[in-house]
Amino acid sequence: MIAPVIILGFLGLLFGVGLYIASRVFRVSVDTRIERVERALPGSNCGACGLAGCHGLAKAIVHGSAEVTACIPGGERVAHLVADIMGVEAKVVEKKVAILRCQGREVADRFIYEGILTCQAASLVHGGPKECRFGCIGFGDCARACPFDALHMVNGFPEVDEGRCVSCGKCVAACPKGLFELVTLSKLVHVRCVSTDAGKAVRKVCRVGCIACRRCEAVCEFDAVRIENNLAVFDYEKCTSCGMCVKECPTGTIMDYRQSRKDLGLWPVKAVTGD
């Protein structure tokens, strides 16, 4: 009777020792900072950081392949939390927002499009139904792509809510016309057109398109505006957002965001800190 008990006890001890040795030999060491960083991230898995989700970013931050400020939607608060966990020094990073480079809400259709009502699909049919082949098609792929409710279609034209925009870049990827660009908040003046058609052709289809008159180029004291391929293009390194080009532009293509950002409390810009 005693023998089976001794045998079982011996086997239990043997297996226990075996499991202990196996756990020591095959153990995978986990850096607890990954879990802590992941907990500090918003958990929305939006992909704005360019990685698959918050866990991927947490690993990348801990392994040194991503900045502590890489979570764009998390903004200042998350950057601080992650920087604390990582024990790194803070440095200034500025928030960005999406700018829509088109104002052609009144551009007419040149044909009746009866296909799938997405911009991607419509753009495959002769570049879309609008008279301006560069401008907004208006079926709202961008608004549907925005996970932060920062883009709305208002009378068939997109409007960015800069107060909500976290520059995740989903609209940039969604728009088949490439009409969105992410810009830093302190840059207050932007060309709201991407048409490279000649001025005469632009005038025919859009009141607010760039007609390449060169007035902005001439008035800029900082050599920050150039006409390239019939379109005013800013050098943001040189642009001081003085607003002289806005006053000079005869079509209102160049837009000053100063007042709207002030109203939203986004300007003057507050710094975001991280490593």
Ligand code: SF4
């Ligand atoms: S901005 Fe682009 S994605 Fe948005 S409605 Fe216009 S064409 Fe479509």
